Amino acid sequence: MFDTGRIEFFDKVGTPFWFYDMDILRETVGQVVAMSEKYGVKAHYAVKANVERRILEYISSCGLGADCVSGNEVARALECGFSPEDIVFAGVGKTDREIYDALKAGIGMFNCESLQEIFIINAMASRLGLRARVSVRINPDIDAHTHAYITTGTCENKFGISPHEFDALVDLLGKCANVDFMGLHFHIGSQITDVEPVYSLECERAGQIVSWFESRGLEVKNINLGGGLGVDYDDPDGCPVPDFRNWFRIISEKLVRRPGQQVHVEPGRSIVAQCASLISRVLFVKVGETRNFLILDAGMNDLIRPALYGAYHKIENLSACLRPNLPQSQVYDVVGPVCESSDVWGSGRLLPLSVRGDLMAIRSAGAYGQVMSSRYNLKDFAPAVYSDDMHGARLRTEYF
Ligand SMILES: Cc1ncc(COP(=O)(O)O)c(C=O)c1O
Structure with missing residues (x-):
């Protein structure tokens, strides 16, 4: 879903946002x-x-x-x-x-x-x-x-x-x-x-x-x-x-x-789930006593399914794909910024070595995702970005 062109484009967009692959x-x-x-x-x-x-x-x-x-x-x-x-x-x-x-x-x-x-x-x-x-x-x-x-x-x-x-x-x-x-x-x-x-x-x-x-x-x-x-x-x-x-x-x-x-x-789900990802960035990498945390700028206010149902979403580090040498892997607990212990994207996830600023994709987010977003913690709603708008004149700048 994500080639170099798309990842470079995402780099210019404020996170978090919903990316719809039309x-x-x-x-x-x-x-x-x-x-x-x-x-x-x-x-x-x-x-x-x-x-x-x-x-x-x-x-x-x-x-x-x-x-x-x-x-x-x-x-x-x-x-x-x-x-x-x-x-x-x-x-x-x-x-x-x-x-x-x-x-x-x-x-x-x-x-x-x-x-x-x-x-x-x-x-x-x-x-x-x-x-x-x-x-x-x-x-x-x-x-x-x-x-x-x-x-x-x-x-x-x-x-x-x-x-x-x-x-x-x-x-x-x-x-x-x-x-x-x-x-x-x-x-x-x-x-x-x-x-x-x-x-x-x-x-x-x-x-x-x-x-x-x-x-x-x-x-x-x-x-x-x-x-x-x-x-x-x-x-x-x-x-x-x-x-x-x-x-x-x-x-x-x-x-x-x-x-x-x-x-x-x-x-419902079968029509829209796979066409969207929630694109986020690593805010901080926190080394705990027994765990390493990746703290993202997207949270359960954006996509509540993991906190609500314990739902699994695949997580990918997109920036790591652009690094010249294959990066080492590391096990992380990937979490959101919301003040709730259930604001967890995934525990014990094996990912490429990740650093502050890396772009992360939370996959299969098109169904029961954006529609269930809230402004909990008074976070802003994440905007939608459509693949059809990525090139040329149709780019809708009000999203960014
Ligand atoms: C009455 C009704 N119709 C349709 C749906 C859509 O189901 P799904 O998103 O699993 O396709 C639901 C979901 O629970 C439902 O309750």
Whole structure:
């Protein structure tokens, strides 16, 4: 990802900043579009993963839909070129204002997570003289074999409607005159790497639940098979584009699909994770009693995933690549500047001998990175720099 030209360019930019490699984004979205067309499965990009306008505008221009989880995400998606009918609105706690705005905008579908939410959407649609297209998120009780904080489909979760409420749900839908029941939504978690067993099980469980609803007289026009495909955080250069081919193939082989039934997926991380790195500098090298610390100018305020989930991100010393002789290696604890012990990029990382001022890249940072940044410790937000702007007149100097 980083040739000499890019590293020399980074040297002129104030750190920390997010570097977006738009070629990787284009390649990734291209794969999704190709597989979507091949298997007849519509992909809605999960906006929560990254809300940068440039990224959204590109993704919408390729024909993907948007999967949103707040009113502001719906508004951002509309501003960035997604058409209303290509927007689905999920989330366990939609406010009245968010529901009202989404109804007025004419979004494609609400993915509802509780009976009370369906009741409220129906009441509001009725008051506005509109119809609401509603899909129901079902809790399929599947363990996605991923991190506890990003597992969403087990029975202990706050998400979705569980089987003990199915009868009441069917009754309610029968009474909601302003709701058009569209189908079922499943979501079991994020960063799923056991693709074959987990998605096979989800497809099988979805098939059984679809049959149950059909037996109660409801037509399931749409099945949304959520559950985010994982990315390779260990080897972003070896695996810059996730294996969408395999994912779409498994879904199309394992899901029993009725004629005319639409199938949706809602990838977020797998679309944007690998296209960005957080570029930082070594502020200080601190030699402890038993450990050596590299203190960077980027911290958990920029990218919270390591502090929040203990997530692994590959760290590279970019400046060391430009040194004439292959530098010695050293084991470091790489940390950020924030006053929290959890502000650690990685402990015991083997890196080239590093010095103050070295440029460091924290890789695979495009998903749940910039979007989760905060101003904790009153740090500034790190700006975004796009590979497309590196050369010539399009360089946007306000970033620096
Ligand atoms: C409802 C919903 N849709 C989509 C996603 C995106 O998942 P991922 O980023 O793993 O692809 C999530 C993430 O947890 C989600 O909760």
